[in-house]
Amino acid sequence: MASLTITSTRGDTRTVEGAAGLSVMEIIRKAGFDDLQALCGGSCACATCHVHVHPDDFARVGPPNEDEDDLLDSSNERTPTSRLSCQIPFGPALDGLRVTVAKEG
C-alpha cells in the first residue's frame, strides 16, 4: 500500500491508503470526496476529475497525454501541474503523492 494525500476544493485534507491498480481518481472517489465528479467514470471523455498535483510531486507523475491535455484546456482552473486523475495509475512509485481537487470551471 502507498499513501495519497487529498485536499478538497474546500481545503479539507486527508491522507488515505491507495491500492495499486486503481487510478488516483478511483482512490479519491472511494475516499468519499464528492467534489470530484469523475462523470465519465475514467474514460478520459470529460474533464470532471481534474486535480492539481503538488509541484514537488509533479515530476514523479509526469505530464498529461495528448487527449488529456486537450481536455484540461477546457478548464479555466488549469495550472502547470494540472492532471486528470483518471489518467494517473496509482502505485508504490507514487507513495506520498499530494493532489488538490480542482474547482469546476
Place this chain on the structure above:
Amino acid sequence: MPGLPGATTRFDVLIVGAGHAGAHLAMSLRQLGFAGTVALLGDEPDWPYERPPLSKDYLAGAKPFEALLLKEPEYWASKDIATLRGRRVVSVDPAAREVRTSDGAALGYGVLAWCAGGTPRRLPCAGAHLAGVHTVRTRADVDLMRKELATATRVAVVGGGYIGLEAAAVLTEMGKAVTVIEMQDRVLARVAGEPVSRFFEAEHRARGVQMMLDTAVSRIEEHNGRASGVRLGDGTILPADMVVAGIGIVPAVQPLLDAGAAGGNGVEVDACCRTSLPDIYAVGDCAAHRNRFADGGSIRLESVQNAVDQALTAARAITGAPAPYDVVPWFWSNQYDLRLQTVGLSTGHDALVVRGEPAARSFSVIYLRRSAVVALDCVNATRDYVQGKALVAGALVLDPAQLADTAQPLKALAAAAAGRA
C-alpha cells in the same frame, strides 16, 4: 418510524430512482447544505452505480462491479442519506403526499423527486421474452449475459444505436461472431449524421461484425425454451445463441402519469425540473424538458450529463435558490479503440461539415442549423470536442469551408467570431 405498524415513514425529500440522476440529486442537496431528511429509493439491490460501463468495460470483464460504484456504500449513511434498495414505487398520491411501493409500504414526502429513468424497450415480436434474449440496462442484465457468454458463440444484436454498437464491439473483441441488425438504412440514424454512421459501420465490418441494415426482425426463434435465432423480415433465419436488444428505453413514469402529471413520452418538467404536480420534480432520462440546444423543443436526454446537471438544477430549486437548466449537452461512446465525443445536439440539423479524414480514424462532423453550429461528433478528436463547445454554446455562424479546414483550430474560429460580434 420504520417498522411501526400503521405508521408512515416520511422524508423531507424522497428520491425515486438511484441511478446517476437520483444519486447526484442526493449528493447535491447535501452539498447545498440541505439539512432535512433525504431518502434514495431504487429498485435494484445494489448501491448506486454508473451505467455507462455496463455496455463497455463491465460487459468486457475489464472492470469489477465495485469499480462502478458511484460512492463507497458507507458514504450514503455518512451524509445522512437513507438508502432504500430493491424497492419500486408503484403509485403516487400527490394530495396525501405519499407513495406506495411494490412491497406494499407507504412512504410520505415533503418533496418527491422522480429519477426513475426507464426500462429497456422489449422487441415487439414473438419470442421477445425467451431465455437468451437480453437487454443492457442493469448490472443484473449484464451479469446474466456474462454467464451465458461462457458458452454462447453467435450473438445477434438488434438495434444499431450506441448501446447495440458498444455491445457489438465488446462481444467481437471477446471472439464472438456478432451480427448487428438495424431497421434503418444506417446505424446511429437517430443520433448522428451519415458520415458518422458510415464510419462506424465500416469499423465494425472491418472487425468481422456482420452489419445488416434495412433489416426487420419478425420473430425470435426458439429451441428447447431458449432463443436459437432471429427470423428476419424476409423469412431468413439467422442462427444465434444470444440475442441482445438495444432498441431504446421506455421512460418509467407511469405512476406519475396515473397521478395526473402532464406528460406522455416522459414526464413534462419546467426549466427547474418541476412537474405539473405540486412539489414533485423529475430529473434525468425520464424528464421531458424544453432544451435551448434542441431549438427550444421538448426532449428527453438520455445521458450522464443531463442526469447530473438536472439533478443540480432540482437541488437548487428544492433548497430555495432556483436557477433554470441551461447546459450544453455532451456525451461519449467507446467502441474498440475509438472514442466518440459529442457536444450539442445534432437533431434537426440542416447541413453538416466533415472536418478531417474519416479514413485517418480521427475526424469531426460539425452540424449546422440555419448556418449556426449546433453540435459536433468528434471521433478520436478530443481537441475539436473541447474547442467546439464554445461554437455550440454561442450558436456561432461560421463559414463551412473554414470549419472543414483542419489547419484552423476551432478555438481560433470562435475567437474570430467573437471579435466580429
